Structures are given as C-alpha cells and as structure tokens.
Amino acid sequence: MPNADGDDRPTILLTGGTGYVGGRLIPLLERRPSSLRCLARDPETLRPRVRPTTEVVPGDVLDRPSLGRALQGVHTAYYLVHLMSGAGSKDFERADRQAASNFAEAASQSGVRRIVYLGGLGDDSDPDLSPHLHSRHEVGAILRDSGVETIEFRAAMVIGAGSLSFELMRSLTDRLPVMLCPRWLTTPTQPIAVDDVLSYLLAALDLPPGGSRIFEIGAPEVVSYGDLIRVYARHRGLRRWLISVPILTPYLSGLWLALVTPASFEVGRHLIEGLKNPMVVRDRAALDVFPIRPMGVE
Ligand SMILES: NC(=O)c1ccc[n+]([C@@H]2O[C@H](COP(=O)([O-])OP(=O)(O)OC[C@H]3O[C@@H](n4cnc5c(N)ncnc54)[C@H](OP(=O)(O)O)[C@@H]3O)[C@@H](O)[C@H]2O)c1
Known part of the structure; x- marks a missing residue:
C-alpha cells in the first residue's frame, strides 16, 4: 500500500529511533530500497536526525490507537523499545508487557509480515533470571504470539559509545581505581559490538519467510565482567584493582552505581540484577543462517 507520499516501495517501521540501537540503524535503513517510517513519542527530536524522505510519525507503544496508524501498510516492523528508563520504571515489567501486547495486536491487525526485535540473552529455565531479562524474553514471546x-x-x-550497559562499565572503570566487586565479576558473558548487532538487524530484512525464530548473538569468545573491565582499562591505559566482595547485594550495587555513574539508579539497578545471570550464546544457529562473523571483544 502506498504511504502518505504515494511511495509504493515496501515500508519499514522503526521504533526506538531516538534510542541507542535504533538511532544507529536509521542511516542503514535509509540506504535500503524501502521507505522508512519512524515512530517517536516526540517526533520533533527525531526529525533533524533523519533524511527528508523518512517519515516520522507520532506514536507511543503504550497508546494502542497511535500504533494502528503507524503500522498501516508496513511490511517489516522493528521493535527496539524498552520502558525501563521511562516514567513507569518502577513497574517496567508490566509496562513492557502492555507495550508489547499493543504492538503485537496492532501489527497483526495491520497485516505486518515480520517483526524484528532485539532482546537479551539469558537462560529461560534459570529460576534466578533477573526481572529485566525475564521481561525481555516475555516481550519476545508476546510478539511471537501475535x-x-x-x-x-x-x-x-x-x-x-552511548550503549547504557557499556557506559555503566565505562564510568565505573574510568572513575574508580579500586573497585569492590560482588560475585558478578566472574559471571560469564558474551557481549557484542554494536556494528555486529546492526548487521544482524539489517540482515533480518532479507531472511526468506519461514516462521518465527530466536537467534542468540555474541562475540566469538566468552569473557567475565571482570575481564571486560580489565580489557577496557588496558586500552585506556588505566591501572585498576578489582576486589571481590561476595556480600554486595544488587540493591547496594545499584546504589553504588547511582553514586558513581550518570545512569539513573533505577535503570542501573535493573541492569545490575542481571549481572548474576550468565549471558552466553548456547544456540549457534545465527552463525549458520547469517554470513556475519562478530568481532572479538578486544
Ligand atoms: N544497549 C544494550 O547494551 C542492549 C543489550 C542487549 C539488548 N538490548 C535491547 O535493544 C533494544 C534497544 O535498546 P537501546 O539500548 O537502544 O535502548 P535505549 O537507548 O534506552 O532506547 C529505548 C528507546 O525506546 C523508546 N521508548 C521508550 N518508551 C517508549 C514508548 N512508550 N513508546 C515508544 N517508544 C518508547 C525510547 O524513545 P524516547 O526517546 O521517546 O524515550 C528510545 O528510543 C532493547 O530491547 C534492549 O533490551 C540493548
């Protein structure tokens, strides 16, 4: 269906365009032979950052009617939203559930062919999975159920630069020569460079139709958060001492983060709670399906 400008190329809808990942995806999507529409709560903040040919429409994933309009005629919709740092941060799980349900229902009713979503790693069967990671998985399930x-x-x-979780690690390492770190220092994780994430998100446009899929993505090697801090410090020429303190609770860690980093206390605490959960790639299907070979942590 042609969009408002009579353009009949397939339309891609991007949510989260003012955010870290979505903002970096915009110029890449603008080079595709599709027309791009971005949904934003405040379109005026996004308009200067997009080409004149890119539509910016007002919308809020918590406002169901606004989504019907935004998704009209859309072929592929990117869901790159989380509500952790929004007004409802105290109850982000409920808000994220509602937002995903709204989006799923609107996408289904509008005849969207594919939703592309970026969520979090973590083992669904882990009873200790943090509320944040649990919520990220729940959002994926709600979108699939549409x-x-x-x-x-x-x-x-x-x-x-600019990724919240990375900036937390960076501010801690930049500011504190000696860090009292809880057990999560040794948790295994498999971070990924933003360029590789963007390559996967783009490549999802070209997948042949074939049903919903989950792809776990990450750097080729498993490291610990302590390793990450040491690698970063080495590259910055900083000498850092990490001292393990097993009794630092997620609450205290969050409080401590709030004191030494610019990220808000609530957001920091939600992320910190997830640091106890291993975030590693167990299913390597992405390496078979996509010609993308993520770069190493160094
Ligand atoms: N960054 C990471 O390290 C990382 C790691 C793994 C997975 N992810 C996932 O990647 C996705 C994007 O993350 P990010 O780091 O780019 O997040 P981000 O920078 O915090 O951006 C979040 C986006 O969500 C939008 N948003 C919030 N509430 C909204 C609402 N009610 N309606 C419409 N839009 C709303 C924000 O728009 P406003 O400008 O209106 O607030 C913003 O554009 C998330 O699903 C996240 O879980 C990120």
Whole structure:
C-alpha cells in the first residue's frame, strides 16, 4: 500500500529511533530500497536526525490507537523499545508487557509480515533470571504470539559509545581505581559490538519467510565482567584493582552505581540484577543462517 507520499516501495517501521540501537540503524535503513517510517513519542527530536524522505510519525507503544496508524501498510516492523528508563520504571515489567501486547495486536491487525526485535540473552529455565531479562524474553514471546513472524535477536551487553550497559562499565572503570566487586565479576558473558548487532538487524530484512525464530548473538569468545573491565582499562591505559566482595547485594550495587555513574539508579539497578545471570550464546544457529562473523571483544 502506498504511504502518505504515494511511495509504493515496501515500508519499514522503526521504533526506538531516538534510542541507542535504533538511532544507529536509521542511516542503514535509509540506504535500503524501502521507505522508512519512524515512530517517536516526540517526533520533533527525531526529525533533524533523519533524511527528508523518512517519515516520522507520532506514536507511543503504550497508546494502542497511535500504533494502528503507524503500522498501516508496513511490511517489516522493528521493535527496539524498552520502558525501563521511562516514567513507569518502577513497574517496567508490566509496562513492557502492555507495550508489547499493543504492538503485537496492532501489527497483526495491520497485516505486518515480520517483526524484528532485539532482546537479551539469558537462560529461560534459570529460576534466578533477573526481572529485566525475564521481561525481555516475555516481550519476545508476546510478539511471537501475535502470529506475525517474529525474528528475535538475543544479545548481552552491546559494546559501543552511548550503549547504557557499556557506559555503566565505562564510568565505573574510568572513575574508580579500586573497585569492590560482588560475585558478578566472574559471571560469564558474551557481549557484542554494536556494528555486529546492526548487521544482524539489517540482515533480518532479507531472511526468506519461514516462521518465527530466536537467534542468540555474541562475540566469538566468552569473557567475565571482570575481564571486560580489565580489557577496557588496558586500552585506556588505566591501572585498576578489582576486589571481590561476595556480600554486595544488587540493591547496594545499584546504589553504588547511582553514586558513581550518570545512569539513573533505577535503570542501573535493573541492569545490575542481571549481572548474576550468565549471558552466553548456547544456540549457534545465527552463525549458520547469517554470513556475519562478530568481532572479538578486544
Ligand atoms: N544497549 C544494550 O547494551 C542492549 C543489550 C542487549 C539488548 N538490548 C535491547 O535493544 C533494544 C534497544 O535498546 P537501546 O539500548 O537502544 O535502548 P535505549 O537507548 O534506552 O532506547 C529505548 C528507546 O525506546 C523508546 N521508548 C521508550 N518508551 C517508549 C514508548 N512508550 N513508546 C515508544 N517508544 C518508547 C525510547 O524513545 P524516547 O526517546 O521517546 O524515550 C528510545 O528510543 C532493547 O530491547 C534492549 O533490551 C540493548
């Protein structure tokens, strides 16, 4: 269906365009032979960052009617939203559930062919899975349940300037010569460079139709958070001492983060709670399906 400008190329809808991952995806999608529409709560903040040919429409994933309009005539819809840092951060799980249900229903009713979602790694069967990671998986399940083919990528920390989880690690390492670190220092994780995430998100456009899939993505090697801090410090020429303190609770860790980093206390605490959960690639199907070979942590 042609969009408002009479353009009849397939339309891609991007949510989260003002965010870290979505913002970096915009110029790449603009080079595709499709027309791009971005949904934003505040379109004026996004308009200067997109080409004149890119549509920016007002919308809020918590406002169901706004989604019907945004998804009209859309072929593929990117869901790159989380509500952790929004007004409802105290109850982000409920808000994320509602938002995903709204989006899933609107996408299904609008005849969207594919949803592409970036969520988090982590083992669904782990009874200790943090509320944040549990919620990321739940969002994927809700999108799949819409009946619209959903391609879910699951990633650990996305490495790149501006990525919240990376910036937390960076501010800690930059500011503290000696760190009292709880057990999570040794948790295994498989972070991924933002360029590799973007390659996967783009490649999802070209997958042949074939039902919903979950792809776990990450760097080739498994490291610990302590390793990440040491690698980063070495590259910055910083000498850092990490001292393991087994009794630092997620609450205290979050409080401590709030004191030494610019990220808000709530967001930091939600992310910290997930640091106890291994975030490693167990299913390597992404390496078979996509010609992408993620770069190493160094
Ligand atoms: N960064 C990482 O390290 C990382 C790692 C693994 C997975 N992921 C996943 O990647 C996805 C994107 O993450 P990110 O780091 O790019 O997040 P981000 O920078 O915090 O951006 C979040 C986006 O969500 C939008 N948003 C929030 N509430 C909304 C609402 N009610 N309606 C419409 N849009 C709303 C924000 O728009 P406003 O400008 O309106 O607030 C913003 O564009 C998330 O699913 C996240 O779980 C990220």
